[in-house]
Amino acid sequence: MLCLEKRIVIRVKDSINNKDTLVSMSKGENLLETLASSKLSIFSECGGRGTCGKCIVKVVEGRLKITLQDKASFSTSELEGGYRLACMAYPDMDCTIILSSRRNTDYKVVTETLNHPTNTEYSKIKETSHPHTLTYEKKAYAIAIDLGTTTIALALTDLPGGNILDKYTAINPQRVYGADVVSRIKASNEGKLNSLALLIREELLKGILKLGEKNQIKIESIDNIVIAGNTTMIHLLMGYPCNTLGTFPFAPYKDGFINLLSDEIFGISEKIPITLIPGISVFVGGDITAGLLACGINREDKPCLFIDLGTNGEIALGNRERILATSTAAGPAFEGGNISCGVGSIPGAICHVSYEEGKLSYKTINEEPAVGLCGTGVVELISELLKEGIIDSSGLLKDSYFDEGYPIAGMKFIQKDIRELQLAKAAIGAGVDILVKSYGISYEEIDKVFIAGGFGYHLDINKAAMIGLIPEALTRKAIAVGNTSLAGAIYLIKDSDTKNKIEHIILTAEEVHLSNVEGFNELFMRYMSF
């Protein structure tokens, strides 16, 4: 006799959208993974290991067992109130849950891009002012994609000009498997590669179709797609095994440009050529190659410094003849990760902090009620507390705040949060120092400093210098250049000769492995101080 397994139904109440969604799952399935595959995204910074305490749901009907990780994350009254970690929950009955109001959605994604800088001018890649009045024209368009670990950004451009007509941004849905590349590699190695690939392919296709629909462009009139991303993101998009990325031999599955057709990964009938920009190494990926190209480092006579401030801080120093590049594990603090009251760049994130006349004030994204601190908020709060002597040069909070933390917007900024930022800024500071020494120049000889990435775009350079994230000597030379990965992808769309330039960058670039450099640990410890 046929025995049909009884499915469990989870009613998910979304307080933000005021919407209920019914999700069906089998006994023994994980709640966080089920929510993610149903596109109900919540914070999941640690990738489901039960350590970040951010994948919060509240059970209002039914029951979810209390786990050890729940006990570590919630007070007794919160547990009694139904609060649980979704990543530790394996429902065995129908339930109704409410998603936490602090959500892993609505990120503000920086898509601003810059044209090749000249010595005197930094102009934006041209954006047309009437993107919605287009008519169908055969093969007249292209799509550039920045495939980031946290977010993705797509730009629809015309051809041959490469002018941006419209953009689409989204959270990288693979975040359910962790905020950083290490968690994703681990998930891939544990049998989740297909799920990871499917998640990102679906999101990219959704973006491509939305851009087409919104601008009345048929998909067959898209001539080509260029994608720039770090090595892990490219592997997870292509479905390549990641087992050599995180361990010896630290080598990609494939070197060089990857060319394919859209039907191979998107399951559509159209065969649009796709080009993936190659990286310099496993650790310095195609997003950085694209960034160096976008900043024009391959054309500069004098050495320029490029810093991409993200979970992995990638740093490059060089000119048209020689480039040194490295990657340093800065951790997720610049994106609000591993900070007790940290959030991504979402509405309500505290992004600016100032302390005047004994009073702390702050600004939030979209001026919404404060929900936490994003990366720039963390940097600015620490720089203000340093200025006021509330944090000392070793990073210790004053005695009066040491146990409970410093209060801000009803939250507490605790000692551990300061340590997280110290680790991140020490990784960058030591990395820059080693590249400058290895290049054999002084800080004064650096001509320009390009600060890339979403975090860097909104960073107050002076406050960043105050905490030692950017060397004092370089603040006057620093320029926030936005999403250079997207900009580099657009350059390849505009000019096919750009392929030679990318190959030139890769040929002239040499990777520096920080952990192999003598004295790195001492330098790192030195940069921990403020």
Ligand code: FES
């Ligand atoms: S605690 Fe659940 S994802 Fe981190």
